[in-house]
Amino acid sequence: MTIQKDNPFPCDEETSTKAVAVHCKGITKAYGSGSEVVNALNGINLEVRTGELTMLVGPSGCGKTTLISIMAGILDQDEGDCVLFGKSFKSMSDLEKTRYRGAQVGFVFQSFNLIPTLTAAENVAVPLLIRKIDRKTAVEKAGETLKNVGLGDRLNALPAQLSGGQQQRVAIARALVHDPRLIVCDEPTSALDHETGFRIMELLQYAALCADRALVIVTHDPRIFDFADRIAKMDDGRIVEVFDSPEDMKE
Amino acid sequence: MRFVAIKMLVGDRAKYLGIVMGLAFASFLITEQLAIFTGLMTRTFGFITDTAIADIWVMDPKVQFVDDIKPMQDMQLYRTRGVDGVEWAVPLYKGLLKAKLENGNYQTVIVIGLDDATLIGSPPVMLKGQAADLRRSEAVIVDTVGAAGKLSKPSPVPGQKRIPLAIGDTLEINDNRASVAGICKVSRTFQSQPVIYTTYSRATTFAPKERKLLSFVLVKAKPGEDVKALASRIKAVTGLAAYTRDEFKELTIRYYMKYTGIPINFGMAVLLGFIVGTAIAGQTFYSFTLENLRHFGTLKAMGTTNKTLLGMIVLQALMVGSIGYGIGVGAATAFGKLVKDTELAFRLPWQLLVITAVAISLICVFAALLSIRKVMKLEPAIVFKT
Incomplete structure (x- = not known):
């Protein structure tokens, strides 16, 4: 399994001008109702910048997944607003939000969420098919993206025929194939062993991160904190601290 | 996305075959029972058909059907x-x-x-x-x-x-x-x-x-x-009573429909086919959707609109419906050929194919509606739940 030496992903190598990718202001979110209400987020303010790998860390149930769901536009907040590349989700209809998400957001999931009956190339082609690109072109582009994540020889393999690490590579290729500006990853390494997880993080850092794209990773795996540019520590639905480097957090 | 919908469906062989066989069984049972019913009903006025030369049949006014002889x-x-x-x-x-x-x-x-x-x-x-x-x-x-x-x-x-x-x-x-x-x-x-x-x-x-x-x-x-x-x-x-050929056929059929248990017996068999088909195909199709709910959620998160998802489910339902219908009607036709020279009454006019198609469409609509409701209400945020 080899990753191409020259980064083939269309990223601008210039990383000095970091723009705001996501700006969350006063986000609150509660689940349930009446006496059984659970406040998942309590007034979150957070900026995610392009060219940076931001990690959301914290104990289970602290609201990390709820926050990236809102950032990615797949969950509505109760109060506050989340602005993604200058566009507020609040001002969009459900259809606009769905289309914007399809164009601007890539997803990497803990359990990969690959469609088991599609081959690796077909799975990767899905975001392009959603954008109505014809199947032949989509699968060709998916094949190229898979080559770039080191799976050029497994294009026609079904997910069940791939290892966990390979499946996560397919998922990463799927998140990258349509060149989105925000990639959200939920516990991308927790289903993998240490070494595979490390390689996946290397791949994400190498392939996904670039000047005009932001990467947000939710994790509670301390072994991968070193890959972060910024770390937002959450607890009880709040951001308790934002560290500008993993070293700051260690200190 | 039609391609994804079809691959999702046929990729799960067991469920796919289960749905198709359920629909094929329903289609066969409905067509076969209706064809036997039609065959029997046709036999009731077979003698009138054979005596095609007469324009009008004259008989005692109390005659209710062709075999009800009241001599004059x-x-x-x-x-x-x-x-x-x-x-x-x-x-x-x-x-x-x-x-x-x-x-x-x-x-x-x-x-x-x-x-x-x-x-x-x-x-x-x-x-x-x-x-x-x-x-x-x-x-x-x-x-x-x-x-x-x-x-x-x-x-x-x-x-x-x-x-x-x-x-x-x-x-x-x-x-x-x-x-x-x-x-x-x-x-x-x-x-x-x-x-x-x-x-x-x-x-x-x-x-x-x-x-x-x-x-x-x-x-x-x-x-x-x-x-x-x-x-x-x-x-x-x-x-006296005087009927045209078609009126006498109608009189005969009406009698059998009204005074014999034939329609209710065949009606029950047809209904059974419909219910069994709905139960098997509907339940299997719904369970197929439930099993794929995470994938539908993933597609939704990745930007697939509700309209596209709706189209995918309708396409899946149409596909299993057409295949099941084809197999069922084909089997019923083969059955008809097989029993052609036996005592069994079997008549399959094109109208029966339309009735079966409508019944199978209803089963598919029912099965699809259950699934569509589930997928439309699906929160894409479920993709982050493990």
Whole structure:
């Protein structure tokens, strides 16, 4: 399994001008109702910048997944607003939000969420098919993206025929194939062993991160904190601290 | 996304086959039961169809269907002939009589007595001999199914196949000798009794002595005459019932539909097919959707609109529906071919295919609606739940 030496992903190598990718202001979110209400987020303010790998860390149930769901536009907040590349989700209809998400957001999931009956190339082609690109072109582009994540020889393999690490590579290729500006990853390494997880993080850092794209990773795996540019520590639905480097957090 | 929908569906072989087989079974059962029902109903008026030459059937006003014989006096024939617009009118005897076979057994047969002079109403297809042979002494024409079945002779060699009744063979009808002069092919009767054609005068000799023996008067309208108007006129002048061919068929079907348990029995079988199909296909399709809910959620998160997801589910339902329908209807047609020459009534007009298609579409719509409701309400955020 080899990753191409020259980064083939269309990223601008210039990383000095970091723009705001996501700006969350006063986000609150509660689940349930009446006496059984659970406040998942309590007034979150957070900026995610392009060219940076931001990690959301914290104990289970602290609201990390709820926050990236809102950032990615797949969950509505109760109060506050989340602005993604200058566009507020609040001002969009459900259809606009769905289309914007399809164009601007890539997803990497803990359990990969690959469609088991599609081959690796077909799975990767899905975001392009959603954008109505014809199947032949989509699968060709998916094949190229898979080559770039080191799976050029497994294009026609079904997910069940791939290892966990390979499946996560397919998922990463799927998140990258349509060149989105925000990639959200939920516990991308927790289903993998240490070494595979490390390689996946290397791949994400190498392939996904670039000047005009932001990467947000939710994790509670301390072994991968070193890959972060910024770390937002959450607890009880709040951001308790934002560290500008993993070293700051260690200190 | 059509491609993704199809691959999601056919990739899960067990579920895919389960849904298709459920729909195929429903389609087969509905088509087959309806075809047998139609076949049976067609048999009820088979004799009217075979006697296509008559425009109008005249009978006692109390007759409810073609086999409900309420004999009239012979003079009714002459009264009918006297009505304006009648080209010709001939008598017809129809009755159930007992035939004694060569081996001494008795068999109930349907005896049809045709006008001696014209032989109008003779069998539609003659396989051996000809209708004119009825003019010979003691002559009868026997239908081929009856001749080869209930009227056949035992083989002289024990254990061998029975020997069909043939020209020259004799039987006794009500103690009167009858000699087979021909073999014909007629529409199968509802009672499945052998049909024996003879002349009117001979039939009335066979029949037990009664004051009234005329079963029907067959009428041909003069050229250009309105048949319905003529039937009304015959009714008004004679006080008898007079029906056009189609009206008499309808009267017969209505009787069977209203006074026999046939529609309810077949209706139950069809309903059962529909319910079983809905249960199997609907439940399997819904469970297929439930199992794929995470993937639908993923597609939704990645930007697939509800409209596209709806299209995907409808396409999946249409696909299994069409394949299941095709297999079921194909199997029913093959079944029909297989039982073509047996006692089983089977008739498959195109209208039945449409009815089955509608039923299968309803099952698919029901199955798809359950799934669509689930997917439309799906929160894409479920993708982050492990």
